[in-house]
Amino acid sequence: MDLGLQGKTAFISGSTQGIGYAIAAALAAEGAEVTLNGRDAERLDAAVERLRAEYPGARVAGLAADFASADEVARLTDALGDVDVLVNNVGLFGLADFASISDAEWARYFEVNVMSGVRLARAMLGGMLERGSGRIVFISSESGVNVPADMVHYGMTKAAMLAVANGLAKLTRGTAVTVNTVLGGPTFSDGVAASVAAVAEAQSLPVEAMKNAIIGQNHTTLLERFIDPTEIASLVAYLSSPLSSATNGAALRADGGVLTAML
Numbered sequence: 001m002d003l004g005l006q007g008k009t010a011f012i013s014g015s016t017q018g019i020g021y022a023i024a025a026a027l028a029a030e031g032a033e034v035t036l037n038g039r040d041a042e043r044l045d046a047a048v049e050r051l052r053a054e055y056p057g058a059r060v061a062g063l064a065a066d067f068a069s070a071d072e073v074a075r076l077t078d079a080l081g082d083v084d085v086l087v088n089n090v091g092l093f094g095l096a097d098f099a100s101i102s103d104a105e106w107a108r109y110f111e112v113n114v115m116s117g118v119r120l121a122r123a124m125l126g127g128m129l130e131r132g133s134g135r136i137v138f139i140s141s142e143s144g145v146n147v148p149a150d151m152v153h154y155g156m157t158k159a160a161m162l163a164v165a166n167g168l169a170k171l172t173r174g175t176a177v178t179v180n181t182v183l184g185g186p187t188f189s190d191g192v193a194a195s196v197a198a199v200a201e202a203q204s205l206p207v208e209a210m211k212n213a214i215i216g217q218n219h220t221t222l223l224e225r226f227i228d229p230t231e232i233a234s235l236v237a238y239l240s241s242p243l244s245s246a247t248n249g250a251a252l253r254a255d256g257g258v259l260t261a262m263l
Contacts, residue, residue, distance in 0.1 A: 003241035006031035009083045010240065011124075013037045013067065013116055014090030016047040018189035019139060022229035023087055024060075025051060026237040033059040035080060037090070039066045067116040068108060077123035082131075085240045086124045088117035089139040091157070093191070095150045106153055113157035114164065121168055125177070133176040135240045138165045139232075140181045142255040162251055169249030178248040180239050185255030186215055188226035222257025 010027045014020045016038035024034045028051055036051065038044040041064045048062040065076040067090050091113040096105070117138055128134025143151060144158025162181055169179040188196075188211070200210035215226055232254045238244055239252070253259055 003030045003237060003243055005085075005237070005241055008032045008085055008240075009035075010085035010087065011035045011037065011063075011080055011083045011120075012087040012089055013120065015087075016040075016043050018191065019184065019187060019229045019232050020087075020089040021047060021051075022233035023089060023139075023236045025054060026230070026233040027085065027240060028055045028058040028060060030237060030241070031058075032085065032240075034061075035083070036060065036062045037076070038062070038064060040064070067112045070115070070119065073116065073119045077120065080123075082127040083124060084128075084133070085135045085137075086120055087137045087139065087236060087240070088120055088161070090116050091139070093151075093154055096153060097150070098152050101153050106156075109153045109157050110160070113154075114160045117161060117164060121164070121179075125168065125171065125179075128177045129172065129175055135177070135244075136165070136168065136179040137236050137239050138162075138179075138181040139236070140165075140183050140251070142183050142185050142253070142258045145183065145259055165251075166249055172248060176242075176245060178239070178244065180244075180247060180249070181251045182232060182235055182239070183251055183253045183255050183259065184232050185223075185227050185253075185258045186221060187229055187232060189229055192226070220258055221255075222260065225256075227254065227256050 010032045012020050012024045015024045015036040024036055028034050036047050044062040044064050048060050051060045063076050063079055065072040092109050121136055138161045140161045141158040143155040144162050147155030165179050165181040196210050197207050200207045235254045
């Protein structure tokens with residue numbers, strides 16, 4: 001299916017690996033000009049070269065920035081200019097006992113996970129509205145709806161992303177600009193893969209067996225397996241395309257059936 005993204009420009013925050021990289025690859029495969037992002041310039045360059053190798057002829061660039069720094073984000077947006085598609089993917093993730101999370105850590109999670117999207121949308125949405133078209137997609141999580149007790153700080157930021165996206169969508173009335181959110185679920189990203197491999201090695205188990213032990217028989221997911229990053233990327237590619245014109249202000253699930261309520 002042709003998603004109509006040929007020649008469109010896209011920026012994906014936090015896209016040197018995992019879900020972000022999969023999204024960039026999906027958009028590049030559809031002919032979009034993509035700009036990757038990461039904190040580490042060396043890793044960013046490697047990701048850019050990898051994507052160019054996977055899709056010869058694709059127009060791929062990279063802009064380094066640490067989203068914990070408002071100044072770095074400002075420099076990034078100045079260098080980036082207007083884009084047709086903005087994917088707010090960057091985020092911190094981690095388990096923590098609620099009582100042990102410091103004020104500084106709460107602030108750090110909010111700064112990176114929430115303010116990254118706020119600052120990027122503030123820089124990009126005006127141009128989209130002036131042109132009358134554009135796409136903004138926030139990558140949230142089922143943890144923003146069903147907040148885990150051992151990741152309250154993370155779940156809070158994912159719930160806040162839902163609120164920001166919902167409010168921004170109301171600013172697009174009467175235009176062909178849309179703002180939507182994707183609720184991801186347990187995904188076998190690079191970071192998760194490394195953690196699973198380490199645990200498997202420590203317990204002298206095959207990685208696949210450890211994956212199944214962790215989630216394969218977990219009855220909180222209808223999928224009963226980890227989600228592949230490409231599965232989330234496919235939904236994001238659709239939401240980034242002109243074909244999704246009637247979908248706006250929505251929170252769409254790609255969570256593997258973790259959230260089983262009807263609404």
